[in-house]
Amino acid sequence: MVTQANALLTAALKYAARGWRVFPCWWTENGRCACPSGAACTSPGKHPLTRHGVKDASTDTGQIRAWWGRWPPAHVAIATGAESRLVVIDLDRKPGKDGVASLNALGQVPVTLSARTGSGGLHLYFKHPGGRVPSTSSKVGLGIDVRADYGYVIAPPSGHISGGRYEW
Secondary structure: OOOHHHHHHHHHHHHHHOOOOEEEEOOEEOOEEOOOOHHHOOOOOOOEOOOOHHHHOEOOHHHHHHHHHHOOOOEEEEEOEOOOOEEEEEEOEEOOEEHHHHHHHHOOOOOOEEEEOOOOOEEEEEEOOOOOOEOEEEEEEOOEEEEOEOOEEEEOOOEOOOOOEOEO
8 A cells, every 4th residue: 555655755756766856845734734833834835844945955865765754744845947957837726816827828838747736726847948047936927937946846746735636
């Protein structure tokens, strides 16, 4: 039987094998963040457990096993940017802030690896083009965030405060 904790570790190791640097983030339980701030947390299940956050991201399997050995339910974060060779377009799906509609209004969306977020949004994964690609929020269009240099995304099969899960 595969437990959710095993699935999270397995996913983190698979991402690392692809060259994507990963690190653990706090998880959610009982409708709140598991961090010390609990219900008052402003970023439930989406903030780093490690001291330096995205700067600690690694592909080292020993380090990854140690992190998930210490925090089995930790959500999996993938560092974006040149080192992971990733840019992720994060499309929110909220009333009045529909990133999918905004992106469609900009033109044809290329077919690429995608993940449904725990809140029903979408992450579109692209190969980093090289050079500098800044992470931005809603500068491309309403509900469209770019996760690139020094950014990160929560990845499948992590959970979400809504009770949903990130899925490929």
